[in-house]
Amino acid sequence: MCGIAVSIGNDERSFIETALATMTYRGPDDSGLFRQPGVTLGHRRLSIIDVSGGKQPILNEAGDAAIVLNGEIYNFKSLRAELEQRFRFTTHTDTEVLLHLYEELGPACLDRISGMFAFAIVNKGRVFLARDRIGIKPLYMGTFEGQTCFASELKCLRGCTDLREFPPGHFYTHDGGFVRYYDLPTRQPYSLSLEESFVRVRDLVREAVERRLVADVPVGVFLSGGLDSSIIAAVMRSHHDQLHSFAVGMEGSPDLAAAREVAQFLSTTHHEYVYTREEMESILPEVIYHLESFDAPLVRSSIPGFLVSRLAQPFVKVILTGEGSDELFSGYHYLKSITDSEKLFSELVRITSGLHNTNLQRTDRMTMAHSLEARVPFLDPEVVEFAFSLPVTIRQASGDGIEKWFLRKAYEGMLPDGIVWRTKQKFSEGAGSSGVMESVADQAISDRDFSEARAKAPVEIRSKEELYYYRLFREHFPDLPPHLVGRTKDYTPSPR
Numbered sequence: 001m002c003g004i005a006v007s008i009g010n011d012e013r014s015f016i017e018t019a020l021a022t023m024t025y026r027g028p029d030d031s032g033l034f035r036q037p038g039v040t041l042g043h044r045r046l047s048i049i050d051v052s053g054g055k056q057p058i059l060n061e062a063g064d065a066a067i068v069l070n071g072e073i074y075n076f077k078s079l080r081a082e083l084e085q086r087f088r089f090t091t092h093t094d095t096e097v098l099l100h101l102y103e104e105l106g107p108a109c110l111d112r113i114s115g116m117f118a119f120a121i122v123n124k125g126r127v128f129l130a131r132d133r134i135g136i137k138p139l140y141m142g143t144f145e146g147q148t149c150f151a152s153e154l155k156c157l158r159g160c161t162d163l164r165e166f167p168p169g170h171f172y173t174h175d176g177g178f179v180r181y182y183d184l185p186t187r188q189p190y191s192l193s194l195e196e197s198f199v200r201v202r203d204l205v206r207e208a209v210e211r212r213l214v215a216d217v218p219v220g221v222f223l224s225g226g227l228d229s230s231i232i233a234a235v236m237r238s239h240h241d242q243l244h245s246f247a248v249g250m251e252g253s254p255d256l257a258a259a260r261e262v263a264q265f266l267s268t269t270h271h272e273y274v275y276t277r278e279e280m281e282s283i284l285p286e287v288i289y290h291l292e293s294f295d296a297p298l299v300r301s302s303i304p305g306f307l308v309s310r311l312a313q314p315f316v317k318v319i320l321t322g323e324g325s326d327e328l329f330s331g332y333h334y335l336k337s338i339t340d341s342e343k344l345f346s347e348l349v350r351i352t353s354g355l356h357n358t359n360l361q362r363t364d365r366m367t368m369a370h371s372l373e374a375r376v377p378f379l380d381p382e383v384v385e386f387a388f389s390l391p392v393t394i395r396q397a398s399g400d401g402i403e404k405w406f407l408r409k410a411y412e413g414m415l416p417d418g419i420v421w422r423t424k425q426k427f428s429e430g431a432g433s434s435g436v437m438e439s440v441a442d443q444a445i446s447d448r449d450f451s452e453a454r455a456k457a458p459v460e461i462r463s464k465e466e467l468y469y470y471r472l473f474r475e476h477f478p479d480l481p482p483h484l485v486g487r488t489k490d491y492t493p494s495p496r
Contacts, residue, residue: 225258357486
Protein backbone atom coordinates (compact mmCIF):
# COMPACT_ATOMS: atom_id res chain seq x y z
CA MET A 1 0.00 0.00 0.00
CA CYS A 2 1.46 3.28 -1.06
CA GLY A 3 0.73 6.63 -2.62
CA ILE A 4 1.35 7.67 -6.22
CA ALA A 5 1.46 10.98 -8.06
CA VAL A 6 1.78 11.54 -11.82
CA SER A 7 2.06 14.65 -13.98
CA ILE A 8 1.77 14.80 -17.76
CA GLY A 9 2.41 17.86 -19.84
CA ASN A 10 5.66 19.57 -18.86
CA ASP A 11 8.73 19.13 -16.70
CA GLU A 12 7.48 21.07 -13.69
CA ARG A 13 8.19 19.01 -10.56
CA SER A 14 6.53 21.15 -7.92
CA PHE A 15 3.19 19.32 -8.10
CA ILE A 16 4.79 15.89 -7.64
CA GLU A 17 7.04 16.97 -4.79
CA THR A 18 4.17 18.67 -2.95
CA ALA A 19 1.85 15.71 -3.49
CA LEU A 20 4.39 13.24 -2.13
CA ALA A 21 5.04 15.41 0.92
CA THR A 22 1.29 15.68 1.56
CA MET A 23 0.77 11.91 1.80
CA THR A 24 3.90 10.78 3.62
CA TYR A 25 1.75 8.60 5.90
CA ARG A 26 0.71 6.49 2.89
CA GLY A 27 4.33 5.50 2.42
CA PRO A 28 6.67 6.47 5.24
CA ASP A 29 9.34 3.92 4.28
CA ASP A 30 10.65 5.51 1.09
CA SER A 31 9.93 7.82 -1.83
CA GLY A 32 11.12 8.12 -5.42
CA LEU A 33 10.78 9.99 -8.73
CA PHE A 34 11.15 9.06 -12.40
CA ARG A 35 11.15 11.54 -15.25
CA GLN A 36 10.91 11.37 -19.01
CA PRO A 37 10.31 14.44 -21.16
CA GLY A 38 6.81 15.65 -20.34
CA VAL A 39 6.09 12.97 -17.72
CA THR A 40 6.98 12.58 -14.03
CA LEU A 41 6.10 9.64 -11.78
CA GLY A 42 6.26 9.94 -7.99
CA HIS A 43 5.87 7.30 -5.31
CA ARG A 44 5.59 6.99 -1.52
CA ARG A 45 6.36 3.48 -0.33
CA LEU A 46 4.92 1.34 2.44
CA SER A 47 7.18 -1.71 2.19
CA ILE A 48 5.16 -4.94 2.11
CA ILE A 49 6.73 -7.18 -0.57
CA ASP A 50 10.53 -7.38 -1.01
CA VAL A 51 11.00 -4.92 1.83
CA SER A 52 14.67 -4.20 1.15
CA GLY A 53 14.69 -4.36 -2.65
CA GLY A 54 11.36 -3.01 -3.87
CA LYS A 55 11.96 0.74 -4.09
CA GLN A 56 9.76 2.47 -6.65
CA PRO A 57 9.60 3.67 -9.36
CA ILE A 58 10.82 0.39 -10.88
CA LEU A 59 12.41 0.47 -14.33
CA ASN A 60 12.53 -2.14 -17.06
CA GLU A 61 15.78 -3.67 -18.34
CA ALA A 62 16.34 -0.97 -20.97
CA GLY A 63 15.59 1.85 -18.55
CA ASP A 64 13.05 3.41 -20.91
CA ALA A 65 9.92 2.33 -19.02
CA ALA A 66 8.95 2.77 -15.37
CA ILE A 67 6.04 1.99 -13.05
CA VAL A 68 4.57 3.24 -9.77
CA LEU A 69 1.97 1.07 -8.03
CA ASN A 70 -0.37 1.59 -5.10
CA GLY A 71 -1.78 -1.77 -4.07
CA GLU A 72 -0.96 -5.45 -4.39
CA ILE A 73 -1.06 -7.99 -7.22
CA TYR A 74 -1.92 -11.23 -5.45
CA ASN A 75 -1.14 -13.64 -8.30
CA PHE A 76 2.24 -12.09 -9.09
CA LYS A 77 4.23 -15.24 -8.31
CA SER A 78 2.47 -17.37 -10.93
CA LEU A 79 2.71 -14.52 -13.46
CA ARG A 80 6.40 -14.14 -12.73
CA ALA A 81 6.98 -17.84 -13.40
CA GLU A 82 5.62 -17.28 -16.93
CA LEU A 83 7.51 -14.05 -17.54
CA GLU A 84 10.92 -15.20 -16.27
CA GLN A 85 11.47 -16.97 -19.58
CA ARG A 86 11.40 -13.63 -21.42
CA PHE A 87 12.39 -10.94 -18.90
CA ARG A 88 15.22 -10.45 -16.43
CA PHE A 89 13.98 -9.49 -12.96
CA THR A 90 15.97 -7.33 -10.56
CA THR A 91 13.50 -7.41 -7.61
CA HIS A 92 11.09 -9.86 -6.00
CA THR A 93 8.14 -7.46 -6.16
CA ASP A 94 4.68 -7.69 -7.67
CA THR A 95 5.31 -4.23 -9.14
CA GLU A 96 8.06 -5.40 -11.47
CA VAL A 97 5.90 -8.33 -12.59
CA LEU A 98 3.15 -5.87 -13.54
CA LEU A 99 5.57 -3.72 -15.52
CA HIS A 100 6.82 -6.67 -17.59
CA LEU A 101 3.30 -8.02 -18.05
CA TYR A 102 2.29 -4.64 -19.49
CA GLU A 103 5.33 -4.66 -21.77
CA GLU A 104 4.17 -8.01 -23.11
CA LEU A 105 0.39 -7.55 -23.30
CA GLY A 106 -0.34 -3.84 -23.13
CA PRO A 107 -3.78 -3.00 -21.65
CA ALA A 108 -4.74 -6.69 -21.86
CA CYS A 109 -2.52 -7.22 -18.81
CA LEU A 110 -5.51 -6.07 -16.75
CA ASP A 111 -7.36 -9.28 -17.64
CA ARG A 112 -4.56 -11.38 -16.12
CA ILE A 113 -4.05 -9.73 -12.74
CA SER A 114 -5.88 -10.33 -9.48
CA GLY A 115 -5.46 -7.59 -6.93
CA MET A 116 -6.22 -4.09 -5.77
CA PHE A 117 -4.36 -1.35 -7.58
CA ALA A 118 -3.93 2.10 -8.97
CA PHE A 119 -0.80 2.29 -11.10
CA ALA A 120 0.94 4.34 -13.76
CA ILE A 121 3.43 3.22 -16.40
CA VAL A 122 5.46 5.49 -18.65
CA ASN A 123 7.13 3.95 -21.69
CA LYS A 124 9.06 6.20 -24.08
CA GLY A 125 6.83 9.15 -23.25
CA ARG A 126 3.56 7.23 -23.46
CA VAL A 127 1.57 7.02 -20.24
CA PHE A 128 -0.82 4.28 -19.11
CA LEU A 129 -2.80 4.42 -15.86
CA ALA A 130 -5.33 1.95 -14.46
CA ARG A 131 -7.51 1.42 -11.40
CA ASP A 132 -8.82 -1.89 -10.08
CA ARG A 133 -12.24 -3.27 -10.90
CA ILE A 134 -14.15 -2.17 -7.80
CA GLY A 135 -12.03 0.85 -6.81
CA ILE A 136 -10.41 -0.58 -3.70
CA LYS A 137 -7.42 1.68 -4.25
CA PRO A 138 -8.10 5.41 -4.80
CA LEU A 139 -7.02 7.65 -7.64
CA TYR A 140 -8.02 11.22 -8.60
CA MET A 141 -7.06 13.65 -11.33
CA GLY A 142 -7.04 17.35 -12.12
CA THR A 143 -5.26 20.07 -14.08
CA PHE A 144 -2.40 22.17 -12.69
CA GLU A 145 -0.47 24.81 -14.67
CA GLY A 146 -1.01 23.01 -17.97
CA GLN A 147 -0.31 19.55 -16.53
CA THR A 148 -2.74 16.67 -16.23
CA CYS A 149 -2.15 15.43 -12.70
CA PHE A 150 -3.06 12.25 -10.84
CA ALA A 151 -2.74 11.39 -7.15
CA SER A 152 -3.92 8.85 -4.59
CA GLU A 153 -5.78 11.42 -2.48
CA LEU A 154 -7.79 14.54 -3.25
CA LYS A 155 -5.82 16.69 -0.82
CA CYS A 156 -2.75 16.19 -3.03
CA LEU A 157 -4.58 17.97 -5.86
CA ARG A 158 -5.12 21.28 -4.07
CA GLY A 159 -4.68 24.06 -6.53
CA CYS A 160 -5.81 21.85 -9.40
CA THR A 161 -8.86 22.61 -11.52
CA ASP A 162 -11.27 20.17 -13.18
CA LEU A 163 -11.00 17.73 -10.26
CA ARG A 164 -12.38 14.27 -10.99
CA GLU A 165 -12.24 10.76 -9.64
CA PHE A 166 -10.45 8.23 -11.81
CA PRO A 167 -13.29 5.73 -12.33
CA PRO A 168 -12.88 2.12 -11.13
CA GLY A 169 -12.59 -0.54 -13.79
CA HIS A 170 -11.00 1.87 -16.30
CA PHE A 171 -7.62 2.56 -17.81
CA TYR A 172 -6.36 5.83 -19.26
CA THR A 173 -3.88 6.95 -21.89
CA HIS A 174 -3.12 10.61 -22.45
CA ASP A 175 -3.90 10.34 -26.16
CA GLY A 176 -6.92 8.03 -25.91
CA GLY A 177 -8.59 9.02 -22.66
CA PHE A 178 -10.58 6.59 -20.52
CA VAL A 179 -11.51 3.05 -21.55
CA ARG A 180 -13.71 0.79 -19.41
CA TYR A 181 -12.29 -2.70 -19.04
CA TYR A 182 -14.62 -4.11 -16.35
CA ASP A 183 -18.31 -4.14 -15.47
CA LEU A 184 -19.97 -5.87 -12.56
CA PRO A 185 -21.43 -9.19 -13.71
CA THR A 186 -25.03 -9.39 -14.85
CA ARG A 187 -27.43 -12.21 -14.01
CA GLN A 188 -26.09 -15.62 -15.00
CA PRO A 189 -27.56 -19.14 -15.13
CA TYR A 190 -27.46 -20.78 -11.71
CA SER A 191 -27.04 -24.55 -11.68
CA LEU A 192 -25.63 -25.45 -8.24
CA SER A 193 -27.71 -26.89 -5.46
CA LEU A 194 -27.94 -24.94 -2.22
CA GLU A 195 -25.50 -27.28 -0.44
CA GLU A 196 -23.07 -27.08 -3.36
CA SER A 197 -23.32 -23.30 -3.19
CA PHE A 198 -22.43 -23.31 0.50
CA VAL A 199 -19.31 -25.36 -0.25
CA ARG A 200 -18.43 -23.14 -3.18
CA VAL A 201 -18.62 -19.87 -1.24
CA ARG A 202 -16.51 -21.31 1.58
CA ASP A 203 -13.88 -22.44 -0.92
CA LEU A 204 -13.82 -19.09 -2.72
CA VAL A 205 -13.57 -17.05 0.48
CA ARG A 206 -10.82 -19.33 1.81
CA GLU A 207 -8.84 -18.94 -1.42
CA ALA A 208 -9.39 -15.17 -1.41
CA VAL A 209 -8.09 -14.90 2.16
CA GLU A 210 -5.10 -17.12 1.39
CA ARG A 211 -4.15 -14.93 -1.57
CA ARG A 212 -4.18 -11.91 0.72
CA LEU A 213 -1.80 -13.44 3.25
CA VAL A 214 1.17 -12.98 0.91
CA ALA A 215 3.44 -10.43 2.61
CA ASP A 216 6.95 -10.05 3.97
CA VAL A 217 5.59 -8.24 7.05
CA PRO A 218 3.12 -9.17 9.83
CA VAL A 219 -0.57 -9.57 8.88
CA GLY A 220 -3.55 -9.19 11.25
CA VAL A 221 -7.34 -8.85 11.19
CA PHE A 222 -9.89 -6.25 12.28
CA LEU A 223 -12.35 -8.28 14.37
CA SER A 224 -15.66 -6.60 15.19
CA GLY A 225 -17.32 -9.84 16.22
CA GLY A 226 -19.69 -9.62 13.27
CA LEU A 227 -20.09 -12.44 10.77
CA ASP A 228 -17.79 -11.08 8.06
CA SER A 229 -14.71 -10.31 10.14
CA SER A 230 -15.19 -13.54 12.11
CA ILE A 231 -15.18 -15.61 8.91
CA ILE A 232 -11.97 -13.95 7.77
CA ALA A 233 -10.35 -14.41 11.17
CA ALA A 234 -11.30 -18.10 11.21
CA VAL A 235 -9.69 -18.71 7.81
CA MET A 236 -6.59 -16.74 8.76
CA ARG A 237 -6.20 -18.59 12.05
CA SER A 238 -5.59 -21.88 10.22
CA HIS A 239 -2.54 -20.26 8.61
CA HIS A 240 -1.12 -18.44 11.64
CA ASP A 241 0.35 -19.84 14.82
CA GLN A 242 -0.22 -16.39 16.27
CA LEU A 243 -2.93 -14.24 14.73
CA HIS A 244 -3.31 -10.66 16.01
CA SER A 245 -6.91 -9.44 16.09
CA PHE A 246 -8.08 -5.91 16.92
CA ALA A 247 -11.36 -4.44 18.19
CA VAL A 248 -12.50 -1.07 19.53
CA GLY A 249 -15.63 0.33 21.10
CA MET A 250 -17.09 2.38 23.89
CA GLU A 251 -17.49 0.84 27.33
CA GLY A 252 -20.03 -1.98 27.18
CA SER A 253 -20.29 -1.98 23.37
CA PRO A 254 -21.67 -5.11 21.61
CA ASP A 255 -18.64 -5.33 19.29
CA LEU A 256 -16.14 -5.59 22.12
CA ALA A 257 -18.06 -8.44 23.75
CA ALA A 258 -18.59 -10.32 20.48
CA ALA A 259 -15.00 -9.85 19.37
CA ARG A 260 -13.78 -11.27 22.68
CA GLU A 261 -15.98 -14.31 22.14
CA VAL A 262 -14.60 -14.93 18.66
CA ALA A 263 -11.02 -14.26 19.74
CA GLN A 264 -11.37 -16.79 22.54
CA PHE A 265 -13.02 -19.33 20.19
CA LEU A 266 -10.18 -18.97 17.66
CA SER A 267 -7.39 -18.42 20.22
CA THR A 268 -6.16 -15.20 18.60
CA THR A 269 -3.80 -12.73 20.23
CA HIS A 270 -6.49 -10.17 20.83
CA HIS A 271 -6.13 -6.41 21.34
CA GLU A 272 -8.94 -4.04 22.25
CA TYR A 273 -9.31 -0.36 22.99
CA VAL A 274 -12.12 1.42 24.83
CA TYR A 275 -12.71 5.02 23.76
CA THR A 276 -14.79 7.88 25.14
CA ARG A 277 -17.01 10.66 23.81
CA GLU A 278 -14.26 13.18 24.56
CA GLU A 279 -11.79 11.21 22.46
CA MET A 280 -14.26 10.99 19.59
CA GLU A 281 -14.61 14.77 19.60
CA SER A 282 -10.85 15.32 19.82
CA ILE A 283 -9.95 13.12 16.84
CA LEU A 284 -12.86 14.18 14.61
CA PRO A 285 -10.99 16.94 12.70
CA GLU A 286 -8.16 14.51 11.94
CA VAL A 287 -10.63 11.81 10.87
CA ILE A 288 -12.35 14.17 8.42
CA TYR A 289 -9.02 15.40 7.08
CA HIS A 290 -7.97 11.88 6.19
CA LEU A 291 -11.42 10.70 5.09
CA GLU A 292 -11.99 13.62 2.69
CA SER A 293 -15.74 13.40 3.26
CA PHE A 294 -18.53 14.90 5.38
CA ASP A 295 -21.08 12.14 4.70
CA ALA A 296 -22.61 11.49 8.13
CA PRO A 297 -22.72 7.66 8.19
CA LEU A 298 -19.24 7.48 6.68
CA VAL A 299 -17.69 9.89 9.18
CA ARG A 300 -19.46 8.17 12.06
CA SER A 301 -18.07 4.75 11.11
CA SER A 302 -14.65 6.23 10.38
CA ILE A 303 -14.11 7.19 14.01
CA PRO A 304 -13.85 3.56 15.24
CA GLY A 305 -12.00 2.78 11.98
CA PHE A 306 -9.40 5.41 12.80
CA LEU A 307 -9.01 4.12 16.36
CA VAL A 308 -8.75 0.43 15.45
CA SER A 309 -6.11 1.28 12.83
CA ARG A 310 -4.16 3.19 15.46
CA LEU A 311 -4.47 0.20 17.78
CA ALA A 312 -3.14 -2.23 15.15
CA GLN A 313 -0.25 -0.17 13.81
CA PRO A 314 2.40 -1.15 16.40
CA PHE A 315 1.78 -4.87 15.80
CA VAL A 316 1.14 -5.43 12.07
CA LYS A 317 1.58 -3.72 8.73
CA VAL A 318 -1.19 -5.50 6.79
CA ILE A 319 -4.82 -5.90 7.90
CA LEU A 320 -7.63 -8.00 6.46
CA THR A 321 -11.17 -6.61 6.79
CA GLY A 322 -14.74 -7.68 5.95
CA GLU A 323 -15.74 -4.86 3.59
CA GLY A 324 -17.93 -5.83 0.63
CA SER A 325 -19.85 -8.72 2.16
CA ASP A 326 -22.95 -6.67 2.97
CA GLU A 327 -23.18 -5.42 -0.62
CA LEU A 328 -22.64 -8.84 -2.19
CA PHE A 329 -24.83 -10.88 0.14
CA SER A 330 -27.62 -8.40 0.96
CA GLY A 331 -26.56 -7.47 4.45
CA TYR A 332 -28.29 -4.13 5.07
CA HIS A 333 -31.60 -3.80 6.90
CA TYR A 334 -33.20 -1.53 4.28
CA LEU A 335 -32.71 -4.17 1.59
CA LYS A 336 -35.29 -6.39 3.28
CA SER A 337 -37.99 -3.95 2.20
CA ILE A 338 -37.20 -4.54 -1.49
CA THR A 339 -39.39 -7.52 -2.35
CA ASP A 340 -39.05 -7.40 -6.13
CA SER A 341 -36.04 -9.55 -7.13
CA GLU A 342 -35.11 -7.41 -10.14
CA LYS A 343 -35.12 -4.25 -8.06
CA LEU A 344 -33.10 -5.94 -5.32
CA PHE A 345 -30.53 -7.16 -7.83
CA SER A 346 -30.24 -3.65 -9.27
CA GLU A 347 -29.80 -2.16 -5.80
CA LEU A 348 -27.03 -4.65 -4.94
CA VAL A 349 -25.26 -3.72 -8.18
CA ARG A 350 -25.67 -0.03 -7.34
CA ILE A 351 -24.26 -0.21 -3.82
CA THR A 352 -21.41 -2.52 -4.87
CA SER A 353 -20.55 -0.13 -7.70
CA GLY A 354 -20.53 2.74 -5.20
CA LEU A 355 -18.26 1.13 -2.61
CA HIS A 356 -15.25 3.14 -3.82
CA ASN A 357 -16.95 6.30 -2.51
CA THR A 358 -18.21 4.83 0.75
CA ASN A 359 -16.86 1.91 2.78
CA LEU A 360 -13.75 1.39 0.67
CA GLN A 361 -12.88 5.06 0.95
CA ARG A 362 -13.25 4.86 4.72
CA THR A 363 -11.16 1.69 4.94
CA ASP A 364 -8.36 3.02 2.75
CA ARG A 365 -8.10 6.43 4.42
CA MET A 366 -8.35 5.30 8.04
CA THR A 367 -5.77 2.52 7.64
CA MET A 368 -3.42 4.62 5.55
CA ALA A 369 -3.59 7.43 8.10
CA HIS A 370 -1.68 4.96 10.29
CA SER A 371 0.50 3.47 7.52
CA LEU A 372 -1.42 0.19 7.36
CA GLU A 373 -2.37 -1.77 4.25
CA ALA A 374 -5.97 -3.03 4.28
CA ARG A 375 -7.00 -6.02 2.15
CA VAL A 376 -10.61 -7.01 1.44
CA PRO A 377 -11.09 -10.73 0.62
CA PHE A 378 -14.84 -10.52 -0.02
CA LEU A 379 -14.13 -8.25 -3.01
CA ASP A 380 -11.91 -10.80 -4.71
CA PRO A 381 -13.14 -10.97 -8.34
CA GLU A 382 -14.04 -14.66 -8.03
CA VAL A 383 -16.12 -14.05 -4.89
CA VAL A 384 -17.85 -11.10 -6.60
CA GLU A 385 -18.63 -13.15 -9.71
CA PHE A 386 -20.06 -15.98 -7.61
CA ALA A 387 -22.15 -13.70 -5.41
CA PHE A 388 -23.78 -12.10 -8.43
CA SER A 389 -24.56 -15.52 -9.88
CA LEU A 390 -26.69 -16.37 -6.83
CA PRO A 391 -30.44 -15.79 -7.05
CA VAL A 392 -31.13 -12.76 -4.89
CA THR A 393 -33.95 -14.64 -3.19
CA ILE A 394 -31.50 -16.92 -1.35
CA ARG A 395 -29.19 -14.14 -0.20
CA GLN A 396 -31.79 -13.24 2.45
CA ALA A 397 -34.26 -16.08 2.15
CA SER A 398 -35.11 -17.17 5.67
CA GLY A 399 -38.57 -17.16 7.19
CA ASP A 400 -37.92 -14.01 9.21
CA GLY A 401 -36.06 -12.30 6.35
CA ILE A 402 -32.76 -12.03 8.20
CA GLU A 403 -30.11 -10.22 6.23
CA LYS A 404 -27.23 -12.19 4.66
CA TRP A 405 -29.07 -15.49 5.15
CA PHE A 406 -27.03 -17.40 2.56
CA LEU A 407 -23.66 -16.51 4.07
CA ARG A 408 -24.89 -17.27 7.60
CA LYS A 409 -26.10 -20.73 6.57
CA ALA A 410 -22.83 -21.43 4.74
CA TYR A 411 -20.83 -20.91 7.95
CA GLU A 412 -23.31 -22.39 10.41
CA GLY A 413 -21.46 -24.71 12.78
CA MET A 414 -18.04 -23.25 11.96
CA LEU A 415 -18.36 -20.30 14.35
CA PRO A 416 -20.37 -19.85 17.56
CA ASP A 417 -24.11 -19.67 16.81
CA GLY A 418 -24.35 -16.34 18.58
CA ILE A 419 -21.87 -14.89 16.08
CA VAL A 420 -23.31 -16.55 12.96
CA TRP A 421 -26.82 -15.33 13.75
CA ARG A 422 -25.86 -12.04 15.41
CA THR A 423 -28.09 -9.21 14.20
CA LYS A 424 -26.39 -6.97 11.67
CA GLN A 425 -25.18 -3.66 13.11
CA LYS A 426 -23.40 -0.75 11.48
CA PHE A 427 -19.80 -0.28 12.63
CA SER A 428 -20.60 2.73 14.81
CA GLU A 429 -23.65 0.98 16.32
CA GLY A 430 -21.67 -2.10 17.23
CA ALA A 431 -18.90 0.05 18.67
CA GLY A 432 -21.48 1.78 20.85
CA SER A 433 -20.87 5.26 19.48
CA SER A 434 -23.71 5.62 16.99
CA GLY A 435 -25.59 8.53 18.57
CA VAL A 436 -22.70 10.29 20.25
CA MET A 437 -21.76 12.75 17.52
CA GLU A 438 -25.40 13.33 16.69
CA SER A 439 -25.82 14.53 20.27
CA VAL A 440 -22.71 16.72 20.01
CA ALA A 441 -24.03 18.35 16.85
CA ASP A 442 -27.46 18.87 18.39
CA GLN A 443 -25.91 20.83 21.22
CA ALA A 444 -23.62 22.84 18.93
CA ILE A 445 -26.10 23.80 16.18
CA SER A 446 -29.44 25.50 16.74
CA ASP A 447 -32.48 24.80 14.59
CA ARG A 448 -32.22 28.27 13.05
CA ASP A 449 -28.52 27.89 12.32
CA PHE A 450 -29.19 24.53 10.67
CA SER A 451 -32.03 25.86 8.55
CA GLU A 452 -30.01 28.86 7.32
CA ALA A 453 -26.83 26.89 6.66
CA ARG A 454 -28.72 24.16 4.86
CA ALA A 455 -30.32 26.69 2.52
CA LYS A 456 -26.94 28.19 1.59
CA ALA A 457 -24.92 24.99 1.21
CA PRO A 458 -24.01 23.95 -2.37
CA VAL A 459 -24.87 20.33 -1.53
CA GLU A 460 -27.67 18.62 0.37
CA ILE A 461 -27.05 18.64 4.12
CA ARG A 462 -29.28 16.00 5.69
CA SER A 463 -28.91 16.65 9.43
CA LYS A 464 -27.24 18.79 12.06
CA GLU A 465 -24.67 16.03 12.44
CA GLU A 466 -23.80 16.26 8.76
CA LEU A 467 -23.59 20.06 8.94
CA TYR A 468 -21.19 19.70 11.87
CA TYR A 469 -18.97 17.46 9.72
CA TYR A 470 -19.39 19.68 6.65
CA ARG A 471 -18.02 22.70 8.50
CA LEU A 472 -14.93 20.78 9.61
CA PHE A 473 -14.55 19.47 6.06
CA ARG A 474 -14.63 23.02 4.72
CA GLU A 475 -11.94 24.10 7.19
CA HIS A 476 -9.65 21.48 5.69
CA PHE A 477 -10.82 21.75 2.08
CA PRO A 478 -12.34 25.16 1.33
CA ASP A 479 -12.10 24.72 -2.45
CA LEU A 480 -12.86 21.02 -2.86
CA PRO A 481 -16.01 20.51 -4.99
CA PRO A 482 -18.63 18.83 -2.77
CA HIS A 483 -19.91 16.75 -5.70
CA LEU A 484 -16.79 14.58 -5.36
CA VAL A 485 -17.90 13.43 -1.92
CA GLY A 486 -19.71 10.09 -2.02
CA ARG A 487 -23.05 9.93 -0.20
CA THR A 488 -24.45 6.99 1.73
CA LYS A 489 -28.03 6.26 0.76
CA ASP A 490 -28.86 4.13 3.80
CA TYR A 491 -29.16 7.07 6.19
CA THR A 492 -32.22 8.47 7.92
CA PRO A 493 -31.56 11.26 10.43
CA SER A 494 -33.27 10.96 13.78
CA PRO A 495 -36.55 12.92 14.02
CA ARG A 496 -36.39 16.23 15.82
